[in-house]
Amino acid sequence: MTEDNTTPSQRRGLSRRRMLGLTGTGAAVGAATFAGGLGVGRATADTVPAGGAMRRYPFYAPHQSGIVTPAQDRLHFAAFDVTATTREELVTLLQAWTLAAAEMTQGRPAQAEETSYDAPPADTGEADGLPASGLTLTFGFGPSLFRDAHGKDRFGIAARQPRELAALPHFPGDKLDPSRSDGDLCVQACADDPQVAVHAIRNLSRIAFGSAQIRWAQLGFGRTSSTSTAQATPRNLFGFKDGTANLKAEEAGQADEHVWVGQRDDPAAGWMTGGSYLVARRINMRLETWDRASLREQETIIGRDRPQGAPLSGGTEFTEPDLAAKGRGGVPLIAADSHVRLAHPHTNGGVRMLRRGYNFTDGNDAIGRLDAGLFFLAYVRRPSAQYVPMQMRMARQDAMMEYVQHTGSGLFAIPPGARDGGHIGQTLFA
Numbered sequence: 001m002t003e004d005n006t007t008p009s010q011r012r013g014l015s016r017r018r019m020l021g022l023t024g025t026g027a028a029v030g031a032a033t034f035a036g037g038l039g040v041g042r043a044t045a046d047t048v049p050a051g052g053a054m055r056r057y058p059f060y061a062p063h064q065s066g067i068v069t070p071a072q073d074r075l076h077f078a079a080f081d082v083t084a085t086t087r088e089e090l091v092t093l094l095q096a097w098t099l100a101a102a103e104m105t106q107g108r109p110a111q112a113e114e115t116s117y118d119a120p121p122a123d124t125g126e127a128d129g130l131p132a133s134g135l136t137l138t139f140g141f142g143p144s145l146f147r148d149a150h151g152k153d154r155f156g157i158a159a160r161q162p163r164e165l166a167a168l169p170h171f172p173g174d175k176l177d178p179s180r181s182d183g184d185l186c187v188q189a190c191a192d193d194p195q196v197a198v199h200a201i202r203n204l205s206r207i208a209f210g211s212a213q214i215r216w217a218q219l220g221f222g223r224t225s226s227t228s229t230a231q232a233t234p235r236n237l238f239g240f241k242d243g244t245a246n247l248k249a250e251e252a253g254q255a256d257e258h259v260w261v262g263q264r265d266d267p268a269a270g271w272m273t274g275g276s277y278l279v280a281r282r283i284n285m286r287l288e289t290w291d292r293a294s295l296r297e298q299e300t301i302i303g304r305d306r307p308q309g310a311p312l313s314g315g316t317e318f319t320e321p322d323l324a325a326k327g328r329g330g331v332p333l334i335a336a337d338s339h340v341r342l343a344h345p346h347t348n349g350g351v352r353m354l355r356r357g358y359n360f361t362d363g364n365d366a367i368g369r370l371d372a373g374l375f376f377l378a379y380v381r382r383p384s385a386q387y388v389p390m391q392m393r394m395a396r397q398d399a400m401m402e403y404v405q406h407t408g409s410g411l412f413a414i415p416p417g418a419r420d421g422g423h424i425g426q427t428l429f430a
């Protein structure tokens, strides 16, 4: 989808670029430097040839973008602690973030208005000249935004905390680092250019100065799922295709059933209608151990073959796995403890989820092992019925557990999209 929903602010920006084009050359040296420093602006359809990088997604929409949007190649995810103490300050932050997000997702500077030459620039500048690159910004609220560790209602919203926004249970094998977990707010920035995603988080963090600060963040690359049938299936760091059986945007009715919160889901949290819940898990993968496992063992653990991603019960990538199929000696072709069997809807009461994760590498440990893995992101309508039971079964039975460890975690309520003139989370604070 390529959208160019020109807004009044875009029209303001266009005229700003035209104005700079007209005035830049003949102006006095000081003024020309000023224009060059602050007025370069982001590349737009009139300056960059059409293509993937020119993809723009509307920010104002019934559902937030960055969920069923075709998964982009890069991620910068950040969780924030709110330092503001009043509801007014928090709403002001959300309003400012909304305006900046609406600009940046259209390939424009975070704040359109020029500042004085004697003040810091309104935008940090590293995305000047870059197109929108499919940037989406998806905002969420953590349980701690509603009640602090002592149960105190921080911003007068405790009564509206969704039932589903409760701390995730401890899963066997978890080794969660508190400094990579939780948070009052989260922002998922996805783009096809890493600099565009990083620029967005940096500017949102800058705007939040005095009201919220980054608690933890994660960079990701090489999306580990497809969310559209138009996308090829990527590979994770185990070398396997990941996202084959993911919920896809084109599957009629599936997002309504498994992703979007319905009007009657939670009487106390009607404000979440059209929103979703995001489960974020930083999962370290023991790549050096995996790389010493035979191909037979790797495929048995996953339940699919490595070249094509076809189920071990036969067929090609998109053939439905036959969980009843048996081979020689009556042994199931898709092993009882394989990942695909344990994750399949047939063994999980029909539940599905929209996976939108990314690979990560964050350096290495003292003995040269990569600190790498999969930053698992999944959007679900009911975490307690979709993510929690599946993860519990995997933690207990999945043969893959020998090769992975969950080291970070967060659960966030993702409100519906903002309407033009409104702000993110308006239905909660209204």
Ligand SMILES: C=CC1=C(C)c2cc3[nH]c(cc4nc(cc5[nH]c(cc1n2)c(C)c5CCC(=O)O)C(CCC(=O)O)=C4C)c(C)c3C=C
Binding pocket: 236, 238, 240, 241, 242, 243, 244, 245, 246, 281, 283, 284, 285, 302, 304, 309, 321, 339, 340, 343, 344, 345, 352, 353, 373, 374, 376, 387, 390, 391, 394, 404
């Ligand atoms: C609790 C949910 C899940 C976690 C955590 C998870 C981690 C994880 N997965 C892979 C690799 C693959 N997963 C695949 C399929 C798959 N995984 C989940 C859920 C979780 N995965 C689901 C719901 C499914 C789909 C199952 C189905 O409907 O058949 C696959 C197969 C290809 C595909 O369908 O995507 C791979 C490969 C890793 C490496 C990992 C943690 C590091």
Ligand SMILES: [Fe+2]
Binding pocket: 339, 343
């Ligand atoms: Fe999986």
